[in-house]
Amino acid sequence: MNSVQRFYFDHNATTPVAPEVLETLVTCLGQVYGNASSIHHFGQAAKQRLEGARRQLASLIHASATELVFTSGGTEADNLALAGSRPAHIVTSAIEHPAVLATCAQLERQGTAVTVLAVGSGGLVNPDDVRRALRPDTGLVSIMHANNELGVVQPIAEVGRITREAGVPLHSDGVQALGKIPVDVEALGVDLYSMSGHKLYAPKGVGALYVRKGTRLAAIAYGGHHERDRRAGTENVPGIVALGAAADLAASELAEESARLGALRDRLEKAVMDRISGAGVNGARWNRTPNTSNLYFDGIDGEALVIALDLRGFAVSTGSACSSGAITPSHVLTAIGLSADRARSSLRFSLGRSNTAAQVDALVDALEAAVAHLRRISVHA
Amino acid sequence: MTVPKHPIAVAMSGGVDSSTVAALLVRQGHAIVGMTMQLWNQRRLPELAVEGGVGRCCSLDDVYDARRVAEQVGIPYYVVNFERQFEEQVVKPFVDEYLAGRTPIPCTLCNNYIKFDRFLEMADSVGARQIATGHYARVRFDEATGRYQLLRAVDDSKDQTYFLCGLTQTQLARTLFPLGELTKPEVRELARSMGLAVASKHDSQEICFVPNGDYAAFMDAYLKDTGRDVPSMRGAIVTTDGRQLGEHDGVHHFTVGQRKGLGIAAGEPLYVISTDAASQRVVVGGNDDLWCGRFFAKDVNWISIAGVTAPARAQVKIRNKHSGALSTLYATQDPARVEVVFDEPQRAVTPGQGAVFYDADLVLGGGWIE
Numbered sequence: 187m188n189s190v191q192r193f194y195f196d197h198n199a200t201t202p203v204a205p206e207v208l209e210t211l212v213t214c215l216g217q218v219y220g221n222a223s224s225i226h227h228f229g230q231a232a233k234q235r236l237e238g239a240r241r242q243l244a245s246l247i248h249a250s251a252t253e254l255v256f257t258s259g260g261t262e263a264d265n266l267a268l269a270g271s272r273p274a275h276i277v278t279s280a281i282e283h284p285a286v287l288a289t290c291a292q293l294e295r296q297g298t299a300v301t302v303l304a305v306g307s308g309g310l311v312n313p314d315d316v317r318r319a320l321r322p323d324t325g326l327v328s329i330m331h332a333n334n335e336l337g338v339v340q341p342i343a344e345v346g347r348i349t350r351e352a353g354v355p356l357h358s359d360g361v362q363a364l365g366k367i368p369v370d371v372e373a374l375g376v377d378l379y380s381m382s383g384h385k386l387y388a389p390k391g392v393g394a395l396y397v398r399k400g401t402r403l404a405a406i407a408y409g410g411h412h413e414r415d416r417r418a419g420t421e422n423v424p425g426i427v428a429l430g431a432a433a434d435l436a437a438s439e440l441a442e443e444s445a446r447l448g449a450l451r452d453r454l455e456k457a458v459m460d461r462i463s464g465a466g467v468n469g470a471r472w473n474r475t476p477n478t479s480n481l482y483f484d485g486i487d488g489e490a491l492v493i494a495l496d497l498r499g500f501a502v503s504t505g506s507a508c509s510s511g512a513i514t515p516s517h518v519l520t521a522i523g524l525s526a527d528r529a530r531s532s533l534r535f536s537l538g539r540s541n542t543a544a545q546v547d548a549l550v551d552a553l554e555a556a557v558a559h560l561r562r563i564s565v566h567a
Numbered sequence: 568m569t570v571p572k573h574p575i576a577v578a579m580s581g582g583v584d585s586s587t588v589a590a591l592l593v594r595q596g597h598a599i600v601g602m603t604m605q606l607w608n609q610r611r612l613p614e615l616a617v618e619g620g621v622g623r624c625c626s627l628d629d630v631y632d633a634r635r636v637a638e639q640v641g642i643p644y645y646v647v648n649f650e651r652q653f654e655e656q657v658v659k660p661f662v663d664e665y666l667a668g669r670t671p672i673p674c675t676l677c678n679n680y681i682k683f684d685r686f687l688e689m690a691d692s693v694g695a696r697q698i699a700t701g702h703y704a705r706v707r708f709d710e711a712t713g714r715y716q717l718l719r720a721v722d723d724s725k726d727q728t729y730f731l732c733g734l735t736q737t738q739l740a741r742t743l744f745p746l747g748e749l750t751k752p753e754v755r756e757l758a759r760s761m762g763l764a765v766a767s768k769h770d771s772q773e774i775c776f777v778p779n780g781d782y783a784a785f786m787d788a789y790l791k792d793t794g795r796d797v798p799s800m801r802g803a804i805v806t807t808d809g810r811q812l813g814e815h816d817g818v819h820h821f822t823v824g825q826r827k828g829l830g831i832a833a834g835e836p837l838y839v840i841s842t843d844a845a846s847q848r849v850v851v852g853g854n855d856d857l858w859c860g861r862f863f864a865k866d867v868n869w870i871s872i873a874g875v876t877a878p879a880r881a882q883v884k885i886r887n888k889h890s891g892a893l894s895t896l897y898a899t900q901d902p903a904r905v906e907v908v909f910d911e912p913q914r915a916v917t918p919g920q921g922a923v924f925y926d927a928d929l930v931l932g933g934g935w936i937e
Binding site: 487489490491493494496497514559560563 | 600643645647648688689691692693694
């Protein structure tokens with residue numbers, strides 16, 4: 187059978203490893219096999235690469251290298267930030283990633299009080315709500331930087347002023363912001379900031395948590411004295427080195443690439459709304475990561491549309507996949523007040539390095555045809 | 568792979584039957600899209616968790632198996648989430664029927680509303696005109712009557728037409744049952760010869776979403792989970808002549824013909840004769856009281872014939888494992904309601920169960936026992 191030409195519009199789920207990063211990764215994997223804790227030459231070589239990567243990533247977020255803890259990914263970074271803070275009371279939002287919400291649920295079972303803030307129809311947390319939710323025993327505020335489904339960027343700097351004034355540490359899940367918008371942990375006023383490699387054109391299985399100097403954070407897994415006693419386990423040096431290379435790449439390309447992706451995203455949204463009736467943007471249209479667009483198509487079953495598009499060669503997503511791979515309704519779309527029908531009729535398009543204007547035009551053609559077909563056979567959402 | 572304009576959508580459960588269907592159709596040169604219907608979240612009612620969870624639908628193991636078969640035979644594969652529709656159209660009616668003192672068959676509802684309705688819609692969405700399933704049954708178009716006929720499977724022990732009696736002409740026109748001409752051993756042999764890992768997988772048993780066939784435990788857990796206010800369901804166990812023998816925790820624990828679990832010591836064996844949800848009474852009696860000579864079937868779906876006007880002869884199955892009783896069907900004013908008169912009385916005619924009318928291999932139609 188011939189191959190259908192395939193286009194990838196799901197960069198918020200994961201990104202391909204960038205060629206420049208791949209080269210660094212493969213070289214490191216082949217040559218740098220020492221344990222970074224070892225005294226000898228091999229260990230020292232690994233340690234040098236590890237610390238070099240730490241400086242690269244620190245530079246991307248304007249932190250000091252000593253403030254970074256490498257982890258297995260964004261989920262572990264979120265778990266470490268929340269559970270390691272041991273809060274008596276935690277304030278978070280309804281649109282956080284499950285890595286934060288499920289950790290909060292587990293902390294709640296262990297006795298932590300949890301306040302989940304609602305968001306407005308745009309998907310934004312109101313900083314005043316954070317202020318009102320603070321209690322004398324509040325041990326952590328955790329608000330994501332950019333939302334994975336909507337791309338909406340939260341007013342972290344404003345929240346940071348409030349938490350700093352109150353003397354409460356602030357965590358932000360930055361997995362969907364890093365590499366898409368500038369990140370400056372000083373300007374944001376965050377004390378803890380989660381990052382993931384595979385959303386940044388580095389491989390899966392590596393991430394990091396920024397821990398502001400002076401922030402109290404306990405380990406959540408026990409073993410050797412790695413990562414300043416905050417994350418036990420032999421460091422994934424090739425993965426970390428790849429993350430460092432990806433951070434360099436992001437730093438050098440960010441301004442240009444975000445302008446390019448923003449223009450592509452606008453092209454996509456304009457064409458969809460010009461050509462497909464009953465379609466529109468979910469959440470705020472301003473202040474989004476430039477690559478993300480969450481669109482609804484009234485009367486369409488999003489799951490059917492994703493499958494129809496995949497069979498035409500276009501990879502997009504809806505909601506979040508459960509363990510079987512089936513689609514479950516999105517808690518984010520529900521939280522911004524969409525009806526169940528509209529939530530089910532919504533799709534997320536997330537653009538990245540590989541996408542071109544021609545691909546976006548082909549996507550819109552496929553969307554127009556698929557939506558028309560589904561409406562004709564009236565598969566109801 | 569190319570995406571042909573009109574593939575066949577195969578409903579893949581991860582079992583040997585539907586896996587063989589997918590592999591067989593690919594071998595015959597058809598373009599296929601495989602889909603597994605996610606119908607029920609097994610973790611939703613944790614109190615029902617059983618060790619191993621063997622034989623239950625929608626488990627991750629089954630999805631893994633289906634995905635692996637799809638990969639092996641090289642077809643696009645998706646898991647589609649019908650949990651919402653399944654709960655609305657199968658689970659809730661199942662629970663309501665039991666609460667009303669009847670004994671429902673969820674498999675028929677699932678076929679009518681999920682597998683041959685919702686799944687057909689999903690097939691439409693990928694451009695498929697036909698669907699194929701691993702059911703043991705046969706479909707044939709009859710030129711003379713212009714109707715699609717449903718016929719019993721060649722393998723009598725596996726025949727599933729009893730549960731397919733609600734299929735409409737539109738549904739049958741688009742459905743393939745590639746296993747209808749095969750016996751189960753032949754299917755397993757085919758699966759083996761095609762190198763499918765599921766060739767010797769055990770058959771699924773019981774109702775997929777009810778662990779261990781414990782309906783009452785499922786209902787209690789489900790009602791609690793959905794926060795439905797269930798009125799006190801305690802009631803009396805009485806004899807046919809009105810004597811009270813004991814008490815019970817709800818009519819949904821009982822089904823007509825049941826002998827075990829009555830909690831009553833009596834000289835002779837006692838059986839449930841009927842249950843009445845309104846008065847919460849369970850009527851028990853001797854085996855003789857269970858025999859019944861006639862009943863009405865409602866909401867009849869006619870398949871191989873358009874209906875009956877004059878009295879018609881048929882073999883009538885009143886539950887899946889029933890061998891079929893020689894009967895006469897009498898029309899009523901409602902074309903979807905018939906009176907069934909058995910030649911010989913039958914044991915345990917149970918309200919809520921399906922009554923399916925056969926003429927030898929041909930399924931004439933079927934309805935629900937009133």
